[in-house]
Amino acid sequence: MDRVIIFDTSLRDGEQSPGATYQVEEKLEIARQLARLGVDVIEAGFPISSQGDFEAVRRIASEVDGPVICGLARVYREDVDRAWEAVKGARRPRIHVFVGVSEIHLQYQTRMTREQALEMAVAMVKRAKSYTPDVEFSPMDATRADPAYVVQICKAAVDAGATTLNIADTCGYAYPQEFYNFIKMIRERTLGDRTDVVISVHCHDDLGMATANSLAGVMAGARQVEGCVNGIGERAGNTALEEVIMALHTRHDYFGLTTNIDTAEIYRTSRLISQFTGLLVQPNKAVVGANAFAHESGIHQDGVLKERTTFEIMDPRDVGLPSNQIILGKLSGRAGFRHRLEQLGYRLNKEHFQRAFQRFKDLGDRKKIITDRDLEVIIADEVQSVREAYRLQHVQVTCGDPLIPTATVRVHGPGGETYVETTTGTGPVDAVYKALDQVVHVPNELVEYQVHSVTGGMDAVGEVTVRVASGGHTFVGRGASTDIIVASARAYLNALNKIVAERAATAPQAAHTA
Numbered sequence: 001m002d003r004v005i006i007f008d009t010s011l012r013d014g015e016q017s018p019g020a021t022y023q024v025e026e027k028l029e030i031a032r033q034l035a036r037l038g039v040d041v042i043e044a045g046f047p048i049s050s051q052g053d054f055e056a057v058r059r060i061a062s063e064v065d066g067p068v069i070c071g072l073a074r075v076y077r078e079d080v081d082r083a084w085e086a087v088k089g090a091r092r093p094r095i096h097v098f099v100g101v102s103e104i105h106l107q108y109q110t111r112m113t114r115e116q117a118l119e120m121a122v123a124m125v126k127r128a129k130s131y132t133p134d135v136e137f138s139p140m141d142a143t144r145a146d147p148a149y150v151v152q153i154c155k156a157a158v159d160a161g162a163t164t165l166n167i168a169d170t171c172g173y174a175y176p177q178e179f180y181n182f183i184k185m186i187r188e189r190t191l192g193d194r195t196d197v198v199i200s201v202h203c204h205d206d207l208g209m210a211t212a213n214s215l216a217g218v219m220a221g222a223r224q225v226e227g228c229v230n231g232i233g234e235r236a237g238n239t240a241l242e243e244v245i246m247a248l249h250t251r252h253d254y255f256g257l258t259t260n261i262d263t264a265e266i267y268r269t270s271r272l273i274s275q276f277t278g279l280l281v282q283p284n285k286a287v288v289g290a291n292a293f294a295h296e297s298g299i300h301q302d303g304v305l306k307e308r309t310t311f312e313i314m315d316p317r318d319v320g321l322p323s324n325q326i327i328l329g330k331l332s333g334r335a336g337f338r339h340r341l342e343q344l345g346y347r348l349n350k351e352h353f354q355r356a357f358q359r360f361k362d363l364g365d366r367k368k369i370i371t372d373r374d375l376e377v378i379i380a381d382e383v384q385s386v387r388e389a390y391r392l393q394h395v396q397v398t399c400g401d402p403l404i405p406t407a408t409v410r411v412h413g414p415g416g417e418t419y420v421e422t423t424t425g426t427g428p429v430d431a432v433y434k435a436l437d438q439v440v441h442v443p444n445e446l447v448e449y450q451v452h453s454v455t456g457g458m459d460a461v462g463e464v465t466v467r468v469a470s471g472g473h474t475f476v477g478r479g480a481s482t483d484i485i486v487a488s489a490r491a492y493l494n495a496l497n498k499i500v501a502e503r504a505a506t507a508p509q510a511a512h513t514a
C-alpha cells in the first residue's frame with residue numbers, strides 16, 4: 001500500500017489541550033472542515049467521558065459524510081457499548097479500544113496485571129468487533145513497555161479481530177531511529193506476511209520529535225498516522241498532521257507515498273482549530289505559522305522575487321495560504337467581494353454574505369487595504385455571530401487620565417428586546433465587560449484576555465481572544481475590529497453567548513416543564 005491513512009484526533013486528543021474545549025456546534029464545524037480536508041478517519045471523541053462528548057460524536061457520525069467516524073473506549077464493556085451507541089449512525093463507524101501496557105501504566109493507572117489487561121483487551125476487541133468490522137486497538141505507552149508484551153497483546157488483539165494496530169508513544173519518549181526499529185519489529189512479529197491489518201502510529205511531542213517519529217514509523221511500514229492539526233493535544237501536543245502531510249507531499253521523491261488530503265484546505269483548517277480552541281499558532285510554526293512563508297533577509301527576498309523556489313520548498317498556495325497582497329479596497333463592489341470569497345473557498349449563504357459584505361464596507365472606511373487575512377477574520381466573526389442569542393449593537397467608552405473609565409453598551413437580546421447599560425471600571429475593557437455582565441447575567445470569570453493585530457500597519461484589524469470560566473468549563477470567545485474596544489466587546493459577548501447556550505442545553509428538564 002503506497003497511501004498513508006490520515007487519522008485526525010483534533011476533536012479527542014486535541015480537546016485534551018489545556019484550556020481547549022469545544023462547543024458541540026464547533027465540533028461539527030471542525031468535523032465538516034476535516035472532511036473537506038480529506039482526512040480518512042475522524043476520532044470524534046471519547047463517548048463515555050461525558051454526555052456532551054457522546055452527543056458530539058453521535059451528531060458527527062450522523063451528519064458528517066466521508067471519513068470513517070471513530071469513538072474511543074477503554075477496555076470496559078460500558079465504554080465499548082457507549083462508543084458504539086455514539087458512532088453507529090456513521091456510514092463507516094470505527095471503535096478504538098485502548099489499554100495501558102507499560103509496567104508504570106499497568107501498576108498505577110490501569111491497575112491490572114499483564115494477564116488481566118490482555119484478557120480485557122481481547123474481550124473488548126471482540127465485543128467491538130461484534131458491532132462493527134472496523135476495530136482499532138492501541139497499546140498505550142507502548143514505547144516504555146516490555147517489547148515482548150507489546151507483541152503478545154498486539155497479536156492477541158489481531159486474533160480477536162482488530163484491523164488497525166496503533167502503536168502509541170503516549171509520553172513522547174521515543175527517538176526516531178529507535179521508533180523505526182520498534183515499529184518494524186512489531187510489524188514483523190505480530191503480522192508476519194499479513195497485509196489486512198494496518199499499523200498506525202500515535203506520537204506525542206514532549207521532546208519535539210512527534211513528526212520525526214511518525215515519519216520514521218511510516219518508513220518502517222506504518223500506513224496510518226494519528227495526530228492533530230496545529231499539533232494540539234495533551235501536554236506538548238500530538239503530531240502536527242499538516243507537517244506529516246506536507247513532508248510526504250514535498251518529499252514524495254523520498255517516501256514515495258501519497259495521502260487523500262486536499263492540501264489547499266490545510267490553512268483554513270488550521271485557522272478554524274485555532275479560533276475555536278483559542279490556541280494561537282506560533283509565528284514560526286512549520287507549514288501554518290504566520291512566518292512559514294515570509295522572507296526577511298535581502299538575499300532571501302531577492303532570491304524569491306527572481307525565482308520562488310530559491311528559498312521555498314513548498315508553494316504557499318499548496319497549503320491554501322491566503323496572500324497578503326492588496327486585493328480589495330473600499331471601492332470594491334459586491335461582485336469583486338464575492339469573487340474573492342469564492343477564490344478563498346468560502347461559500348456563504350445569503351444572510352452570511354449580506355452581513356459579511358456590510359462588515360467589509362465598514363472596514364473599507366477605516367482601512368485602506370483589505371487583505372485575505374482581514375476577510376477571513378470578518379467572515380469568522382459574522383458566521384459566529386449569526387448563531388448568537390445576544391448581539392452587540394453599540395459600544396462606547398470614555399477613558400483616560402484623570403477620567404473614570406466608563407462604558408455604555410446596547411445589546412439586542414434573544415427575545416428581540418434591547419438592553420442599554422452603563423458602568424464604570426478600572427479601564428475601558430473592564431467597564432465594557434461589567435456592562436455586558438449586567439445584560440447577560442451568567443456567573444463567570446475572565447481568565448485570559450489577548451489582543452493581537454491581524455496584519456501590520458497602523459490601521460490593522462485587532463483580533464481579541466478571551467477565555468472565560470463558568471460552571472467548571474472554559475469558553476473561548478473571539479472578536480475582530482479595527483477598534484480594539486469593539487473587538488474586546490465582541491469577544492466577551494461571544495463567550496457569554498456560548499455559556500448561555502451551554503446552560504440552556506444542560507438545564508434539567510424540570511426547569512422547562514415546571
Ligand code: MN
Binds near residue numbers: 013170204238
Ligand atoms: Mn494521545
